Amino acid sequence: MYRVEIISNKSVEDDIVEALEQYVPGILYTTVPLVYGRGGDDYKLGTATWPETNFVMxxxxxxxxxxxxxxxxxxxxxxxxxxxxxxxxxxxxxx
Incomplete structure (x- = not known):
């Protein structure tokens, strides 16, 4: 058994969920819908300065x-x- 974590920009959450549900039938998952942090070159903080956010599956x-x-x-x-x-x-x- 494997634990898989997917961390991504909130803007593509629906695309990821739809693709996984289509190509991995019966997949069970939990999402953390609003995640703040820093990755690569930018911040995802949900603020006026850094407005983007992430999610975790x-x-x-x-x-x-x-x-x-x-x-x-x-x-x-x-x-x-x-x-x-x-x-x-x-x-x-x-x-």
Whole structure:
């Protein structure tokens, strides 16, 4: 089992969710809808100076789903090259 975290600009959240639900049938996930921070060269703070924000999606999947998720995120990143879409994963064990 793997824990997958996707961190991205809020503006592409719907695109990511729709693509994952279409290409990874039955995917279960949790989103943190409003996330502040800094990545790369800019801040995402939801303020007048730094108005953009991020979101985080967390899902736990089996190995066969992991590759499909990687492909989906790669495709979305190609479509939205300047949005700072990141995906991280690590092995996970359920207690």
């Amino acid at each position: 967390v899902t736990y999947v089996q190995e066969d789903q992991l590759e499909r998720i990687r492909e989906v995120i790669k495709s979305v990143k190609e479509k939205f090259k300047s949005e700072g879409i990141k995906m991280f994963y690590t092995s996970a064990d359920e207690l």
